[in-house]
Amino acid sequence: MDIWIKTDKENVDWNEVADILDESQLSHYDPATEEKIFKNSYAVAFICDGDKIVGCGRALSDGVCQAAIYNVALRPAYQGNGLGRAIIESLLEQVKGCNVILYTHPQTLAMYEKFGFRRQKTGFAIFAGDEEQQKWLEETGFLLPDGYRFGDNEYERRPKE
Numbered sequence: 001m002d003i004w005i006k007t008d009k010e011n012v013d014w015n016e017v018a019d020i021l022d023e024s025q026l027s028h029y030d031p032a033t034e035e036k037i038f039k040n041s042y043a044v045a046f047i048c049d050g051d052k053i054v055g056c057g058r059a060l061s062d063g064v065c066q067a068a069i070y071n072v073a074l075r076p077a078y079q080g081n082g083l084g085r086a087i088i089e090s091l092l093e094q095v096k097g098c099n100v101i102l103y104t105h106p107q108t109l110a111m112y113e114k115f116g117f118r119r120q121k122t123g124f125a126i127f128a129g130d131e132e133q134q135k136w137l138e139e140t141g142f143l144l145p146d147g148y149r150f151g152d153n154e155y156e157r158r159p160k161e
Contacts, residue, residue, distance in 0.1 A: 003083065005090050006046040006053075009039050016053040017046075024073035042067065043094035045087045047074065054078045057087040059095050067095035069102040088115055106141035121150055 006012075014031035021027035021034065029037065038044050038058055047055030055074035061067035069091055074084050092100065092115070103125065104112055127137060137143045149158075 002050045004048050020073050045090035047083050059091045061095045067098040067100045
């Protein structure tokens with residue numbers, strides 16, 4: 001294996017990126033759309049094995065104080081070797097000094113805790129999609145049930161309006 005990290009957006013095989021994200025169930029866009037998504041991102045990291053992309057991730061940022069990490073994925077054959085960690089470390093280095101947020105699959109929460117990420121109680125999200133997709137997000141643990149309250153402060157004890 002000839003593993004290296006690419007942090008620019010030139011000469012990227014967007015077919016590979018789209019395939020990795022589709023295989024990881026993170027995105028189902030065509031290669032041209034993935035190209036637009038990644039090229040519009042502030043930071044990118046691609047794990048390469050020789051001339052083949054085997055992992056990717058990206059971050060949105062203002063470059064000063066706020067950033068968000070998205071689409072971190074690695075082909076299964078390359079998992080468990082610290083390469084996912086390398087993607088995250090590369091993205092964090094590119095947005096150094098910024099507050100960084102992300103949302104992830106409930107199965108990968110522990111991994112992000114190892115990087116110092118902490119779970120939030122005040123985060124909110126609006127996801128595009130139909131009622132079935134919203135239900136899936138709730139059932140898999142991406143979203144708390146509608147109207148959910150933690151109940152540990154004045155706001156949380158109020159019923160949803």
